[in-house]
Amino acid sequence: MPEEKTLTITNGSTVKKIPHVLTVAGSDSGAGAGIQADLKACAARGVYCSTVITAVTAQNTLGVQDVSVLSEESVAAQLKSVLSDMRVDVVKTGMLPSIAMVKILHDSLKQFPVQALVVDPVMVSTSGDVLAGPSILDTFRHILLPMADILTPNLKEASALLGGLRLETVSDMRTAAKSLHDMGPRNVLVKGGDLPSSSDAVDIFFNGTDFYELRSSRIKTRNTHGTGCTMASCIAAELAKGSSMLSAVKVAKQYVETALEYSKSLNIGNGPQGPFDHLFKLKRNVVNSSRLQPFEPSDLFLYAVTDSGMNKRWGRSITDAVKAAVEGGATIVQIREKDAETGEFLEAAKACLEICRAHSIPLLINDRIDIAMACDADGVHVGQSDMPVKTVRSLLGPTKIIGVSCKTPEHALKAWEDGADYIGSGGVFPTNTKANNRTIGLDGLKEVCLASKLPVVAIGGINLSNAKSVMELGVVNLEGVAVVSALFDRESVEEETKKLHALLTETAANVGSAQLV
Ligand SMILES: Nc1ncnc2c1ncn2[C@@H]1O[C@H](COP(=O)(O)OP(=O)(O)OP(=O)(O)O)[C@@H](O)[C@H]1O
Ligand SMILES: Cc1ncc(CO)c(N)n1
Ligand SMILES: [Mg+2]
Numbered sequence: 426m427p428e429e430k431t432l433t434i435t436n437g438s439t440v441k442k443i444p445h446v447l448t449v450a451g452s453d454s455g456a457g458a459g460i461q462a463d464l465k466a467c468a469a470r471g472v473y474c475s476t477v478i479t480a481v482t483a484q485n486t487l488g489v490q491d492v493s494v495l496s497e498e499s500v501a502a503q504l505k506s507v508l509s510d511m512r513v514d515v516v517k518t519g520m521l522p523s524i525a526m527v528k529i530l531h532d533s534l535k536q537f538p539v540q541a542l543v544v545d546p547v548m549v550s551t552s553g554d555v556l557a558g559p560s561i562l563d564t565f566r567h568i569l570l571p572m573a574d575i576l577t578p579n580l581k582e583a584s585a586l587l588g589g590l591r592l593e594t595v596s597d598m599r600t601a602a603k604s605l606h607d608m609g610p611r612n613v614l615v616k617g618g619d620l621p622s623s624s625d626a627v628d629i630f631f632n633g634t635d636f637y638e639l640r641s642s643r644i645k646t647r648n649t650h651g652t653g654c655t656m657a658s659c660i661a662a663e664l665a666k667g668s669s670m671l672s673a674v675k676v677a678k679q680y681v682e683t684a685l686e687y688s689k690s691l692n693i694g695n696g697p698q699g700p701f702d703h704l705f706k707l708k709r710n711v712v713n714s715s716r717l718q719p720f721e722p723s724d725l726f727l728y729a730v731t732d733s734g735m736n737k738r739w740g741r742s743i744t745d746a747v748k749a750a751v752e753g754g755a756t757i758v759q760i761r762e763k764d765a766e767t768g769e770f771l772e773a774a775k776a777c778l779e780i781c782r783a784h785s786i787p788l789l790i791n792d793r794i795d796i797a798m799a800c801d802a803d804g805v806h807v808g809q810s811d812m813p814v815k816t817v818r819s820l821l822g823p824t825k826i827i828g829v830s831c832k833t834p835e836h837a838l839k840a841w842e843d844g845a846d847y848i849g850s851g852g853v854f855p856t857n858t859k860a861n862n863r864t865i866g867l868d869g870l871k872e873v874c875l876a877s878k879l880p881v882v883a884i885g886g887i888n889l890s891n892a893k894s895v896m897e898l899g900v901v902n903l904e905g906v907a908v909v910s911a912l913f914d915r916e917s918v919e920e921e922t923k924k925l926h927a928l929l930t931e932t933a934a935n936v937g938s939a940q941l942v
Pocket of ligand 3: 579618619649652653
């Protein structure tokens, strides 16, 4: 959500004002750079972004296949539409493919001044394709640069603007920043993404007085297409929020580094330079976790549910219990802590998550959505009287696993409608783990499985002597058993888990799909 400021108008009413960046740039059909990168970067930084399109490029991870430059009239009209009506804070320019367009921009900003102008002097894409020819250089030098609050050339662009100066070292970048500053921009950032000899990604920032060497680790990835556009848009976004120039540049550098790190193994397209994911924050869990695979019904095969009382009785920590269950062959773990302190629970959940990630199995939290969010667990399990599944889904987003306890076909149907991923059904047998829990029996379980549109895990009093009878139901949707006491109210959690795993594997082999009801 874009950040909002509340302004009080003189007549006493209030309006909400969102920081606003206007990008004047080219479209990239592959959506890694250009207008598309600008929109995503601004969205990621919580800033509204409007667009003036100067050219439409046909581009992919191989390079630029076609460029259609828009008419000057169209660019002038777009600029007027946005600037005359919407309160733009900062303008950012990218591809400006004709002299006339630079002049139109100049005149538009004279007529409708903004707080700052960020100029990314796009000329050559990293693939080596020309996006603005050399004939434009003089116009850039004499009209565009003097208007700029910051100029953000890459090495090739800095070199072209300086008449072909060789730029091979950080010291050359400093010299270039100084010479470019002499051409009129208030600040210069020479970007060293393409500096061949550096193990860090080094940029030089010069504000006319001081030089700053900005370093980040160089991420080993092919997905760097659009870093330049993103950097400039992020600077514009931070300026629009009210940052100083130096801190805007630092934030932008950090943002690009993090986005590249999160996206380093993305694989889009077959060419040498791929796009990255600007909105990594929205699905941090997916990109960051070692569990890249989505939830599979077969994950429910041997579902271990911890119990704080039992752990206490046997003198085990939650993490020891989870480690033993995972090492014994549990295929999914749920931590169920009814009386732990929140801080303690969170720390335990984080440690358990590390164990589960190392084994690529999902970790769910019982009931406590806040704990699941805080530790970035793989999902939650809720009961009929806990937070409604729809609300949980809206809090956790589309990728987290949500399980819900269901005793009836009606519950099962509702769980599916509300967006759950699986249901737990029981108690199948009488159990002491849960007070006042109606036993539904094998018949009740079968009825729920038949009605369900979601995978089902059976729960309640299941142990080594009755697990076979559950799985032998051979009913559709039944994917596994969830166990508490049979694993955790025992001397060796690992041994019990191994035995149950072996039993379930043997039963599954005998229950062929032909028997499925
Ligand atoms: N592999 C990398 N790891 C970390 N930072 C990087 C990497 N590659 C580029 N950067 C950073 O990204 C920003 C953009 O720099 P770069 O020199 O790539 O711009 P550019 O060539 O204009 O980008 P593009 O043309 O792909 O949009 C700089 O801050 C640079 O240091
Ligand atoms: C449209 C467009 N603008 C800028 C760049 C520079 O990355 C690009 N490749 N494409
Ligand atoms: Mg580059």
